[in-house]
Amino acid sequence: MPVNIPECPPSLKSIQHYLKTASEHDARDLVVAYWCRLHALQVGLKLTNKKTPEETKMLMGLMDWLEEQKTAHKENDAITNEVAAQAHLENYALKLFLYADKQDREQNYGKNVVKAFYTAGMIYDVLTTFGELTDEAAQNRKYAKWKAAYIHNCLKNGETPVPGPLPTDEQEQDKDNEGSESDNQPAPTGFPQNPGFSPQITPATPPVPTSFNSTLPDQNAAMKAASQLPPVPYTPDPNPGGFIPYDPSQQSQPSQPTYGDSSTMVAQLTPDQLAKAQKYCKWASSALNYDDVKTAIDNLKFALELLQTGRDPA
Incomplete structure (x- = not known):
């Protein structure tokens, strides 16, 4: 469907990055495209109290498109349900982030790794639509944006990027105190394969350049490469997350809960508690995508x- x-x-240039990310996903992942445009609309509405005719026309066009998509895809929980949408976007952002980090650690530098880090940062921005980010997601967002800018600037200046997080001043001092043997020590490798990683980054985070899209051709290449496994497909589920809703008519006698015991009493839960249980199930599914059985x-x-x-329990 054409958009x-x-x-x-130009006065709404701060939302152009989300609109561009949306257009790159129209054919690849409509859920990502939908929420990127919704986030752009929310940011755009807050920018100025008095809108120009051009701004109003553009924002109204966004509203119309969003309403059309919500009606056309009312069976897709990842568009109509915020909990399912949040899980979908968290999974997708993490997948891009881990792909970009793997390329960075293996020193496979180029437009793909820059684009993947950059897009992951944009989608973490979009996740703020659902509320404050977790500490891990906030760290991943900051790291992804910094790494996109850092690698881009290195390539632009003909320099070789340093893989992984750069050492802090304190770490540099420790290295100097260790003597010459430390020169042969390998850099730390690999993020743990779950959302709980909090990378160490330099205090000053350079801004992501707004011009790199025009200097790096074929910007969809990163998403194609990151999608060696398909990009987080989402199938509407009549029972999202697989949780069992509370039914008073089926309540059994109280007993001590035991994991894996299907006869265990189901507690009377609030909607917020059900939503949190659903998140745990989604996070478990996401971890299995990366063979992280423990998580x-x-x-x-x-x-x-x-x-x-x-x-x-968390």
Whole structure:
């Protein structure tokens, strides 16, 4: 379906990055495209109190497109349900982030790794639509944006980027104190394959350049490369997350909860508790995409305990 939205005026240039990310995903992942444009609309509405005719026309066009998509895809929970949407975007952003980090660690530098880091940062921005980011997501967003700018600037200046996080001043001092043997020590490698990584980054984070898109051709290449496994497909599920809703008519006699025991009593849960249990299930599924069995088990245990007792163990 063609996207008939008026051109973004220069006064709204701060939302152009989200609109561009959306256009890159129209054919690849409509859920990402939808929420990128919704985030752009929300940011655009807050920019000025008095809108020019051009700004109003463009923002109204965004509203119309969003309403059309919501009506046309009302069966897609990742568009109509914020919990499912958040899980979808978290999974997609993490997948891009891990792909970019792997390329960086292997020193496979080029437009793909810059684009993947940059797009992951944009999607982490979009996730703020659902509320404040977790500490891990906030760190990943900051790191991804910094790394995109850093690698781009190195390539532009003919320099070889340093893989992974750059050492802090304190780490540099420790290295100097260790003597010459430290020169042969390899750089730390590999993020853990789960959202819990909090990378160490330099205090001063250079801004992501706004011009690199025009200097790096074929900007869809990163998403294609990151999608060796398809880019986080989402199939609407009539029972999202796989949790069992509370049904008073089926309540059994109280007993001590035991993981894996289907006869265990189901606690009476609030909508917020059900939504949190669903997140744990989604995070477990996401961890399995990266063969992180331990994180998957931990999140499933959290979901079970919350469903059985009403207590959030995290």
